[in-house]
Amino acid sequence: MDHSIEEVLKALLSQFPDIDFAPAPLLEREDKSQEQICIRIPADRLVEVMRFLHGDERCRFEQLSDLTCVDYLDFPKARDRFAVIYSLLSVSLGHRLWAKCFVNDPAPEVPSVISIWKGADWMEREVWDMFGIRFEGHPDLRRILTWEGFEAHPLRKDYPLRGRGEREDYQVLDRDSA
């Protein structure tokens, strides 16, 4: 583990002793300093922890490098279905941290981090569009890549690769009906 990431984890533990962050590398490597560290954050404490990670002197994650989601429906030994994954980057200190927030059916929802990072805007809309996870507090949570009126969330594992016939059943407008 990178030295500065150790400092970040220490800071997190001292600030939030009641949360089990379960820090673990994304993938174990021979060179421990090359490992990418991922923590877990419960959905109800997400904004609070993220605000701390953004503002604290030892963390200073000024940039939300990426926000995505993984549907663990078919993954071996997975307990929760969706993980919203935050990839945080500190431009000034040069370290990265990944954070996962697990949510489940029937109504997966996590709080929006748009009040901390403006760059979360489209990424949260994309995750809503592709996975159907609602971001509570997002001011403009519309679909972004597919069209309004599309009902499915295509990156979910139970959505078939070839779709459900949306292309074939698309409404055709002719001159009379337009």
Add this chain to the structure above:
Amino acid sequence: MATTPEIRPEDYRSTYAPEEPGGDVWVLNLGPQHPATHTTLRHVLELDGEKVLSCTVHIGYLHSGFEKLGEHHNYNQYVVVTDRMNYVSPLANNIAWHHACEKLFRIELTPRCKAIRTILAELARIQDHLVCVGCSGLDLGGYTAFMYPFNVRETIYDLIEEVCGARFTTSYTRVGGLMQDVPEGWTERVRHFCEKLLPPALADFESLLTRNRIFIERTKGIGYISHDDAVNWGLTGPLARASGVRRDLRKDEPYLCYADNWDGKGRPAVEFKVPIANGGDCLARYLVRLAEMREASRIILQLTEDLPEGSVDVLPGDKQTLPRKEEVYFSIEGLIHHFEQIMTNRGHTPPVGESYGANETANGELGFFLVSDGGNCPYRARCRPPSFINYQCFPHLVVGHRVSDVIAILSAMNIIAAELDR
């Protein structure tokens, strides 16, 4: 502890819709089919005369489910899809994709492969920036300025065609190696390009634009974004560096030949400077891109001087890379090896786990977050597309400017819709 500045929702919304539009407010629909939108993007501009009051961006016209496809293609097959992401510099996408894969597979490349990939990544950077600076002249009415970079770009296409047989859809990398080695005499032709063809073309081009009063007045102070905002919006690459953000993955998280001791024999990292500008406007973005092309050319010259010998693939005995086609066609071992690699129930599979690998491409940080369940195909292949993340601050940049400035800002951002929508 520094406090986080509070971003109030009402401030945030104001970039989308002004509270009460009064007077002669009219709506202009820019795109999706408009020559200056570069590809299929649509902006709905609310205008007061020529002044932009608000801008709403509609994207997704080119969405073709690349991330879903990634879950159904193996690590070698998906490289074909990455060509179609940022099609202005497809080689950079190939290299970024397999960089992420090799991080997951925990493969260390051979020195020759690293050097060739670095040369090609820098050629792709030059190629991409040539299009961007050329178009920033074209979109402001300077048609002649557009011809010089496009003329010299043809030579890069010829060089790329020599190595992989295609100008556009390269698909050149493989897990742990390359499709094939570079042909005889290729490095000399690359050197000729960097020494003899690129500098005069850039000089001609710059004499038309860089001190051109019309160009400067159309770009200076246009589309300004401050350092802190650039970081907060998630900007990377030349856009961020034009706002004074000191960040370049080639220096901060070095990979390939940008890292020290890349050949295992103590060879130092390639020498180059990272151009930073503090203007934060379209002119600064243009100047950063120009300087980056010169630095890229320097990197290529250093590497072509002494290209390491040896194989471009990780040793065939490791069974990690696809065998050469001549081995497959003319030897039984090669054929078996080939089938073992491509059959869906065999093949070299990565460990169960997750990994993120990112490269500094021409538009910024192009990363792939891969989740593997131990199978042949990724369980999830998330692409962190620089265009998508850079583009979301666009409404924020254009508000308050004139309609014609919208085009200037758009071309300085170098948005590639295929990567935007994936």
